[in-house]
Amino acid sequence: MTVQAVRVHRFTQPETLVVERVDPPASAGGVIVAVEVASVNPVDWKTAEGAYAPVGEAKLPITLGRDLAGTIETSEIEGWTPSDRVCAFIGQDRGAQATRVRVTAEEMTRIPDPVSTDIAGALPLAAMTAWQGLFDHGGLETGQRVLIHGAAGGVGHLAVQFARWKGCTVFATAAADDLDFVASLGADTVIDYRSQRFEDVATGLDLVFDTQGGETQARSFATLKPGGILVSTLDPDEARAAALGVRTVPRWHAQPDAVALGRVLDLVVEGAVRVEISRRFKLDAVEDAHRFARNDHPRGKVILVV
Template sequence: MTDPDTLPITEGERPERDAARTIWLERFGDLDVLHLQDRPVPQPVDDEVLVRVRAASINPVDWKIAAGQYPPKPADQLPFALGRDLAGTIEAVGTRAHNMLSHGDRVFAFIGQDRGAQSDYVVVRATELVAMPGNMDFESAAAIPLAAMTAWQGLLVHGGLQAGQRVLIHGAAGGVGHLAVQIARWKGATVFATAGTDDLDYVRSIGADTVIDYKNERFEDVATELDLVFDTQGGETQARSFGCIRPGGCLVSTLEPDEQAAAEHGVRVPPRWHAEPNAAQLGEIAKLLEAGTLRVEVARSFPIEEFDAAYRFARDGHPRGKVVLTLD
């Protein structure tokens, strides 16, 4: 006998589309390997919900996955859809989600690696999604989850940032960096930040105490005796950062940390980590967005049909903030 709790249901209206337009990857390579394909609309079971995606953001991990440079997505998992964060409306719910959500609710989410968010319809687990802040539109909300969760988990979970500490945030005008500056400021830290010449005033405006023009200044001459460095750049930037950190301090990298250099400088580095979906943490971020304490910068949005231009702009254009795909 079939377990009734695992049967998919479609509470609410019939999906607006018979198929889901999806950014689809069948082989690794440059951006020309990405295609927009019609895929079957998935069905939710148990505590899952089907979300009609209104906007989904592009993150560096997306083009790294496409190039085969992201170890958690090996070739034996091909083909698959891309994208990790989205904003949209509840279209249908599984049998165990009735008491939590209903058709038409506006939600945003950071989803697991087993699904792709850049699609008209995505199945989202109840442990991944949160109600959208009432003061946000879909494009802004879609730009939040992965970047904000990376900043939150990097600074607060892995870095243990506390009020009164000194933190340096690299790439402070980028998608993760501009949210990291605001979270660190909210936490009560003294914030040093690196940015390009054109972004200095912007980074000051979102709460950095000291902004360093990485093209014309050496950050290690300005940011010293740090408790924490949040590294989004790797390479030479990471190598030079160790000398800025006090003994016993910490460097958290979104890339591969140099454990040998850390040991030589008496600095703690968490092992390689990846941001993980966490609805409780995303809920805290939603409260900060609702209060206006945190705000997201959308550099530009593109309709999903222009995904190739969107990906190239996100990868090569050095945008301030996030790039978003719209699916209405």
């Protein structure tokens, strides 16, 4: 028996993706999940273009995808049984955009009954990026002032809700068409990044969460109070931060964390967090999904229905 998988054989711009038949994964002490939903994230098209440093040509061909939701088919882990609904953020050594995937206990959590498979599949990587950025790297605490850039995107819309849940004052940047959406997520002040200078509105901040880099990051340092911190998913300007008396953290990548992912799912059940799904694509339309996610700047997440 073979499985279908989204594969990259060579780096190209725009990327060339192939949905092909490959050997099924071995359980190897984990579980085999029949994937129902896989998420589309920026790391996917960056990997396919050769722009994601941890994946070089020596690792090709590679199956894309880092997060998924589905049902366990076989298990070699005590306490996990076939028919369990799970979602997971998996390591780069495998690929979630496939019909079957091996998952470890450290990567997966059960999907609570009220949560749909679509929502669970859209959540893991974006949620862990936002959660780890704000809390693990940024040390965000109740009562602090925080600015979230790209607040309508997959990571950003979750970061806004996590900061609101934590009891922070939330500033957020977004395009004009997304201002009402971001406000509905709980942002106290929403800034149109095209017509307003966010540094004139958001000041005295404890934390800036940056997924944009470039000029946006450079201008963000001025919004921080002395000792404040900028947490970026892109290379931070550490010299600029030091000169201004603020902090940053070295470039980091989100890591699988089943405990934290389970906490986020609890927040979804409680109604404290919602996951926006912009569009759904079939697995064989993965190139269309990548183009839409990269070029159309959708609200929330894009998913593949396997």
